[in-house]
Amino acid sequence: MTRAGLPSLPLRRGVPLVALCLVAMIVAIGAAPFIGSTPIRVARVFSRSTPFADNIDAQIFFIARLPRALAAALVGGTLAAAGVVFQGLLRNPLATPYTLGVSAGASLGAMVVMTFGAAWPVGGVASASLAGAGLAVLVVYWLARARHSGLSTTVLLLAGVTLNAFFSALILFVQYLSDFVQTYRALRWLMGDLDVASFAPILAALPLVLVAFIAFAWLARPLNLISLGADAAASRGVDVERAQRVAFFSASLATGAAVSVGGPIGFIGIIVPHLVRRLVGSDHRLVLPASTFFGAAFLIGCDAVARTILAPLELPVGIITALIGGPFFLWLLIRKR
Amino acid sequence: MRVHAGGWMRREWGLVRLAARTVHHGLLAAMVAMALAIGVLAAPPAVRPLRPQAPLHRIVSLIPAVTEMLFAMGAGDDVVGVSSFDHYPSAVEARTRVGGLIDPDFERIISLRPDLVVVYWTQTDLIARLDRAHLPIFKYRHAGLADVTATMRTLGTRIGHAREADREATRIERELDAVLASVAGRPRPRTALVFGREAGALRGIFVSGGVGFLHDMLEAAGGTNAFGDVRQESLQASTELLIARAPEVILELRPNEGWSAVRLRQEEAVWKGLSSLPAVRSGRVYILADDRLLVPGPRVAEAVRMMAGAIRGTGSFPTDPARGTGVGKY
Amino acid sequence: MPLSAAHLSFGYPPAGLRPHEASPLAVSGVSIVVDHGALVGILGPNGSGKTTLLKLLAGILTPRAGTVMLDGRNVSTMPARERARRVAVVPQETHLAFDYTVLEIALMGRYPHLGPFEVEGPQDLAAAEAGLEATGTGRLASRMFQNLSGGERQRVIIAAALAQLDEDESSRVLFLDEPTASLDLKYQLEVAALLRRLHDRQHVTIVLSTHDLRFAASVCTEVILLSAGRVLAQGPPREVLTPAAIAELYEIDVSAAPLVST
Numbered sequence: 001m002t003r004a005g006l007p008s009l010p011l012r013r014g015v016p017l018v019a020l021c022l023v024a025m026i027v028a029i030g031a032a033p034f035i036g037s038t039p040i041r042v043a044r045v046f047s048r049s050t051p052f053a054d055n056i057d058a059q060i061f062f063i064a065r066l067p068r069a070l071a072a073a074l075v076g077g078t079l080a081a082a083g084v085v086f087q088g089l090l091r092n093p094l095a096t097p098y099t100l101g102v103s104a105g106a107s108l109g110a111m112v113v114m115t116f117g118a119a120w121p122v123g124g125v126a127s128a129s130l131a132g133a134g135l136a137v138l139v140v141y142w143l144a145r146a147r148h149s150g151l152s153t154t155v156l157l158l159a160g161v162t163l164n165a166f167f168s169a170l171i172l173f174v175q176y177l178s179d180f181v182q183t184y185r186a187l188r189w190l191m192g193d194l195d196v197a198s199f200a201p202i203l204a205a206l207p208l209v210l211v212a213f214i215a216f217a218w219l220a221r222p223l224n225l226i227s228l229g230a231d232a233a234a235s236r237g238v239d240v241e242r243a244q245r246v247a248f249f250s251a252s253l254a255t256g257a258a259v260s261v262g263g264p265i266g267f268i269g270i271i272v273p274h275l276v277r278r279l280v281g282s283d284h285r286l287v288l289p290a291s292t293f294f295g296a297a298f299l300i301g302c303d304a305v306a307r308t309i310l311a312p313l314e315l316p317v318g319i320i321t322a323l324i325g326g327p328f329f330l331w332l333l334i335r336k337r
Numbered sequence: 338m339r340v341h342a343g344g345w346m347r348r349e350w351g352l353v354r355l356a357a358r359t360v361h362h363g364l365l366a367a368m369v370a371m372a373l374a375i376g377v378l379a380a381p382p383a384v385r386p387l388r389p390q391a392p393l394h395r396i397v398s399l400i401p402a403v404t405e406m407l408f409a410m411g412a413g414d415d416v417v418g419v420s421s422f423d424h425y426p427s428a429v430e431a432r433t434r435v436g437g438l439i440d441p442d443f444e445r446i447i448s449l450r451p452d453l454v455v456v457y458w459t460q461t462d463l464i465a466r467l468d469r470a471h472l473p474i475f476k477y478r479h480a481g482l483a484d485v486t487a488t489m490r491t492l493g494t495r496i497g498h499a500r501e502a503d504r505e506a507t508r509i510e511r512e513l514d515a516v517l518a519s520v521a522g523r524p525r526p527r528t529a530l531v532f533g534r535e536a537g538a539l540r541g542i543f544v545s546g547g548v549g550f551l552h553d554m555l556e557a558a559g560g561t562n563a564f565g566d567v568r569q570e571s572l573q574a575s576t577e578l579l580i581a582r583a584p585e586v587i588l589e590l591r592p593n594e595g596w597s598a599v600r601l602r603q604e605e606a607v608w609k610g611l612s613s614l615p616a617v618r619s620g621r622v623y624i625l626a627d628d629r630l631l632v633p634g635p636r637v638a639e640a641v642r643m644m645a646g647a648i649r650g651t652g653s654f655p656t657d658p659a660r661g662t663g664v665g666k667y
Numbered sequence: 668m669p670l671s672a673a674h675l676s677f678g679y680p681p682a683g684l685r686p687h688e689a690s691p692l693a694v695s696g697v698s699i700v701v702d703h704g705a706l707v708g709i710l711g712p713n714g715s716g717k718t719t720l721l722k723l724l725a726g727i728l729t730p731r732a733g734t735v736m737l738d739g740r741n742v743s744t745m746p747a748r749e750r751a752r753r754v755a756v757v758p759q760e761t762h763l764a765f766d767y768t769v770l771e772i773a774l775m776g777r778y779p780h781l782g783p784f785e786v787e788g789p790q791d792l793a794a795a796e797a798g799l800e801a802t803g804t805g806r807l808a809s810r811m812f813q814n815l816s817g818g819e820r821q822r823v824i825i826a827a828a829l830a831q832l833d834e835d836e837s838s839r840v841l842f843l844d845e846p847t848a849s850l851d852l853k854y855q856l857e858v859a860a861l862l863r864r865l866h867d868r869q870h871v872t873i874v875l876s877t878h879d880l881r882f883a884a885s886v887c888t889e890v891i892l893l894s895a896g897r898v899l900a901q902g903p904p905r906e907v908l909t910p911a912a913i914a915e916l917y918e919i920d921v922s923a924a925p926l927v928s929t
Contacts, residue, residue: 009792010771038581052613056580059613064577091764117536124537179422180438181533185541188573197539197576198610218783225775227764235727236831237751237779282765285786307575312567314575 014286017279021293025073028300032069033061035304037311064197071196071261072303072317073296076268078209078258080276080295081216083269084288085251088223089244090153093277097255097269100160100248104167105136106259111171111186115178125189126201126260133256136163141248151244153230191316192265194303205257212257213292215250219243220284227282265318267325268295274332392497397451399441399460400477404429405634406489410502418449425628425636447472453496482553485633486510505635512638513557516645520559528560528648529574529584529616532591532631539610544574550633551590558644560586579614586648587616589624596626623647670701670840670872674733675723693719694896697733701874701889703837706866708887708904709876712917716896717876718844724874725756725842738838751779753838755828759845761820763812769823770808773799776827794834798826801869802861818854821846822861829871841865843875847882855879859886884908892916 034042044050044057052058082097090099097103109132110125143159144151175183196202222243225233234240255269272295273287280286299317302324306317397418398404404423407416413428418435433449436442441463446454447470454467458476467474475495477488486506493502530551533543545551547562549570555562563582564572574582587608596604601624608614608622616622625643629636675697678690694716701707701724709717722728724735726742735742742750755776767775773795774787780794781787799805802822812820825841832839846862847855863886865871877883883890884904892899892907894916900907914920 009787010768010774011786036577038577053618056583059580060577063611063613064575064580068576088764093765114535125535125540126538176440181543185533185535185543189541193540195540195575195577221778221781221783224767225778227767228761228772228775229758231727232756232758232761234747235725235751235754235756236776237748239747277765281771282767283771307577312578313569313572314578 010281011283011285014280014283014290018286018290018293021276021290021297024297025077025293025300028297029069029073032072032300032304033065035308036060036065037308037314064195067196067199067202068194068303069300070199071194071202072300074202074205074209075194075258075262075265076272076299077292077296078212078254079265079268080272080291080298081213081288082251082255082258083295084273084276084284084291085216085219085223085247086269087273088219088227088284089247089251090157091227093274094270096266097251097258098164098264098266100140100156100252101136101163101167102133102252102255103259103264104164104171105139106130106133106256107190107264108132108167108171108174109135110189110260110263111174111178114186114189115174115182126204130256130260133252133259136167137249137252137256139163140252151241151248153244156248188316189263190318192263192318192321194262194299194317195314196261201261205261208253208257212250212254215246216254216288219247219250220288223247223284224282263318265299265321267321267328268299271321271325271328272298274328393452393495395449395451396453396455396496397435397446397449398423398455399435399437400455400457401425402479402485402632402634403455403477403488403492405632405636406492406502406505407496409505409635410489410493410498412496412498412501415496417451418446425632443467455492479550479633481548481550482513482557482633482637485550485635485637489635509635509638513641516638516641517557520557520645520649523559523649525559525561526585526621526648527563527583528555528586528588529563529579529582530555530560531574531587531589532571534589536604537607539576539607542574542579543571546570546572554630554637554641554644555588558641558648560588560644560648576611579611583615585615585619585621587614587622588644588647589622590630591624591626592631593626593628601626621650669703670724670735670737670838670874671699672724672733672735673698675720675730675735676732677719677723677728677730679719692731692896694723694730697893697896697898699891699898699901701840701872704866704870704872706862706873706886706888707875707891708883708889709874709891709893710878710880710883710916711876711893712878714895715893717878717893719896720893721756721842721844721874721876725754725840726750727756737840748779751831752833754840754842755831757821757824757828757841757843757846759848761824766811766813768808769799769804769810769812769815770795772812772823773808773827773830776829776831779831791830794830795826798829799823801829801865802826816854817850818857821850821854821858825858825861829865832871838872840872840874843873845877846875847877847879855882862886880908880913 038060040057040060044055045061047055079097083095086095086097086099087093106129110129113125113128140156140159140163143162144156175186178186222233222238225236225238226240226243230240272291276287276291276294280290302320303317306315306320309315392415394415395417396407396412396415398407398416399420401420401423404416404419405425407413408426408428413426416429416432419429419432420437421434422437423429433445435445435449438457438460441456441460443463443466451472453473453475455475455477456463456467458478464474464476475492486509489502489506493499530545531542532545532551533541535541544564545555545562546567546569547565548568551570552562552565563584564574605622605624608617611617625647627640627643629640630643675694676692677694678692680690697720709720711717719728723730724742726735726745729743737753742754774791776798777787777791777794780791796805799808802825804819804822804826807815807819807823812823815823828841832841846858850858859882862873862875866873866888887904889902890904890907891901892912899916900912
C-alpha cells in the first residue's frame with residue numbers, strides 16, 4: 001500500500017534484472033560447449049550409434065568443453081561475488097578479490113609446488129594454491145588484529161598490501177630458482193587456465209564455495225548498512241565487527257577456491273560488480289546474485305574468445321579479461337563522475 | 338559537493354594499484370607474445386666461414402649443450418667456466434660456475450680471463466658488455482637437429498680443434514643414420530611429444546610444435562608429430578586439442594630427477610584421466626627421464642635411439658645405471 | 668520516560684605503542700536528565716567531549732564509570748536491535764561507499780525491525796515514507812543520494828532515523844551530532860525548522876550536540892554546557908546562556924546583549 005506519487009519497494013523492481021542475469025548464465029553454459037577451435041557436429045555429439053571411445057566430437061564436448069564451461073561459471077561467479085563482498089567490506093568500489101593478498105598467497109603456493117614439485121604430498125598445484133591462500137588469509141587477519149581489538153578496515157587494507165608486496169617478492173625468488181620451463185609454466189598459470197579436463201577440480205572447490213555463498217546471502221543486508229559508515233551501521237543494530245569478520249573470511253576463502261581452480265584471473269571481481277551496479281542499483285541483495293550470474297556468463301564468454309581467437313593455439317583467459325579491463329577503467333576514469 | 342578527504346585518498350591509492358595491476362598483466366601478456374614471436378621467427382643461425390685459428394685455452398660456456406660439445410671434441414681441459422645448469426660430463430663439477438641464460442655473472446666471467454665466451458644469441462646485454470671488454474664471443478642459437486653437428490664443426494674450427502670436431506660430428510651423423518635406417522619402412526604413429534606437465538595432473542601440458550630440435554628428434558625417431566602443423570617450437574595443448582589430434586603414442590620427456598621406476602609409472606598412470614585417447618587405450622604412454630633428451634649436444638643420437646625404442650614399443654634401449662634412468666611402459 | 672545519565676566517565680582506549688598508560692578522560696562525572704519530548708542541545712567548543720557524550724548517551728560507547736538509563740533500562744547492555752529501535756543517531760556527515768536512492772536509504776532504517784533474511788514489507792515501506800514526508804523529502808524518493816544538496820541529505824538521514832524508531836514507543840530519542848556544522852545558512856535554517864517541527868508536532872525527544880551558540884539558543888528547549896568533559900550548566904537557554912557562562916565556556920571576552928529573544 002503506497003501513497004500516491006511514491007514508488008513501490010525497490011527490491012522487487014530489481015528481481016527481473018537478476019532473473020535476466022540468471023538466464024544469461026544458463027544460456028552461456030549451454031552454448032559454450034558448442035563453441036571451440038575444433039569444429040564439431042551437434043548430431044555426432046549426441047548420436048548413440050558410435051561408441052563413445054571412437055566419437056571424437058562427443059569426447060570433445062563432454063570431456064574437454066563441458067567441464068571447462070562449468071569451471072568458468074564457478075570461477076567467474078565466485079570472483080564476481082567475492083569482489084562485491086570485498087568492496088562492501090572495504091567500503092570502496094575499487095577493491096578487488098585480490099586486494100588483501102589472497103591471490104598472492106595462492107600464487108605462491110602454486111609456484112612453490114611447480115618448482116619444487118615432488119615434495120608436496122597430495123592434490124598438486126590446486127591444493128597447494130588453496131593452502132597458500134589460507135596462509136595469506138590467516139596472516140592478514142592476524143596483522144589486522146594486532147594493532148587493536150576490533151577489525152579496522154584501514155589496517156586490513158594495509159596488512160593486505162603488505163602481504164601482497166611480501167609474497168610477490170617470494171614469488172619472484174621462487175621463479176629465480178626455477179628453470180626456464182618451470183618459469184614459463186608458472187607465468188602461464190598466473191595468466192589463468194580454465195582447462196580443467198574433468199569435473200574433479202570443480203567438485204573439490206564446490207564445498208568451500210557453497211559455504212561462502214551462504215555467508216554472502218547473510219551478509220547482503222549488513223553490507224548495505226555498512227556502506228553508510230561503520231558507526232551508522234552500528235547505531236542501527238548491525239554487529240559490524242562480526243559482519244566484517246564473516247565478510248573477510250568468506251570472501252577470501254571463496255577467492256582462494258576460485259584461484260585454485262583457474263589461476264588468478266583478473267578484472268572479473270571489479271568489472272562485473274561495477275556493471276551490475278549500474279544495472280540494478282547498489283542494494284547488495286540484488287547486486288550479489290546478479291553479479292554471480294553475470295560474472296559466470298562473462299567469464300564463459302571471455303574463455304570462449306580466448307580459446308577460439310588464435311586457434312589452434314589458446315590464449316590464456318586472463319589476457320582477455322585484462323584486455324577488456326584496461327579500457328574499461330580508462331572509460332571509468334574519463335566519464336563524468 | 339563536499340569530498341571526504343580520507344575516502345578520496347583511498348580511492349586514489351586504489352586507482353594507482355589498479356593501474357599497477359593493469360600494467361603488470363599487460364607486461365605478462367607482452368612476455369608471452371615475445372616468447373611466441375621468438376619461437377615463430379625462423380631465421381637460420383648465421384654461420385660465417387672462419388679461418389682456422391690458434392687453439393684457444395680459456396673457454397667459458399653458458400650453454401650446457403655447448404659444454405658437452407667442447408668436451409666431446411677434446412677441448413675439455415680448455416673449458417674454464419660453465420653454466421649453473423651444466424652437469425655432464427662429471428668434470429664440469431670442478432669448473433667455475435658463471436650463471437645461465439637469465440643471470441649470467443659478468444664479473445665472474447671476466448675474472449676468468451677467457452679467450453672465448455659462448456653465449457646465447459639473445460643475451461644482448463651480456464654481449465654488449467663483453468664487446469666493451471673486447472672479449473671474443475661465440476653466439477649460440479638453439480635450432481634444429483641438423484644444427485647440432487653444424488655448430489660443432491663451426492665451434493671446432495673457431496677454437497682450433499677442427500679435426501676432432503669433424504670426427505665427432507661425423508660419428509653423430511652416422512649414429513643418427515643408423516637410427517633412421519632402423520625406423521625406415523615401419524609405421525610412423527601419430528605422436529605427442531610432451532616436455533612439460535604439471536606433476537600429478539593433466540594440466541599445463543606443453544608439447545613440441547612442428548619446428549625445432551624436439552620435433553626433429555621425434556621425426557628421426559620414427560614418429561609423426563601430432564602437432565606438426567603448428568609453426569612454433571612449443572605450444573600448450575588443451576584437452577580439446579589433445580582429443581582432436583588423437584595421438585597414438587604419448588612420449589613425455591623429463592630431466593633426470595632421480596625418480597624411481599614406480600614413481601614414473603605413477604606419473605604415466607595420470608594419463609588415464611584422458612582414457613579416450615588412442616595412446617592411453619593401447620597403453621603406449623612413455624615417460625623418458627634422462628638428461629640426454631633435453632640437451633641438443635653430442636649425445637643426441639643416444640636420445641633419438643631412446644625415443645625410437647619407445648615408439649617402437651620394445652622398451653629396450655641403453656640406460657646409464659649410474660644415472661638411474663627410469664623407463665616405464667603403461 | 669526520561670533519559671538519564673549518572674556520573675558518566677569515559678576515555679578512549681590508548682592506541683599505539685604504549686597500551687598500558689591510562690588515557691585522559693574525554694568525559695568525566697557527567698550527570699544529566701533529559702525529559703520526554705525535550706529538545707536538548709549539548710553546547711561546547713571543539714574538543715569538549717560533545718560527540719563522545721552523545722555516543723555514550725546513545726549507547727554506542729560503553730562508559731568506564733556510571734550508567735545511562737532509558738526507561739529505567741541500561742542503554743549499553745540493551746540488545747543492539749532493541750536499542751536501535753529506541754535510539755537513532757544522525758551523524759554529522761554521511762558518506763556513502765555506493766550510491767543509493769533516497770527511498771532505499773530510508774528503508775535501511777528499518778533494519779532493526781527485520782529478521783536476518785526477512786524482506787521489507789508494506790509496514791516498513793509505510794514507515795519509510797512517513798519519515799520522508801515528515802522531513803519534507805517525500806518528493807525526492809527516487810533521486811540518488813549523491814545528487815542531493817547538503818541540506819537535503821541531512822534531512823533524508825533524519826527521515827531514515829525516524830523510520831528506524833518504533834512509532835508507538837514513547838521512549839524514542841533522536842540524536843544528532845553537529846547537525847548544522849557542514850551546512851550553509853539556508854540549510855541550517857531548514858534543519859532547525861524541521862527539528863522544531865518534529866519536537867512540536869510529533870513529540871520526538873531530540874538530543875543534539877553543537878558548537879553553534881545561535882543554533883542552540885534558537886532551537887533548543889534546554890541547553891547543557893560542556894567544557895573539557897564536564898558539565899558547566901544545564902537548563903533553558905534563557906537561564907543558562909549568560910555572558911558570564913559563555914565567556915567561561917569559550918574562554919573569550921563577551922560583551923554582547925543576550926542572544927535569545929523569547
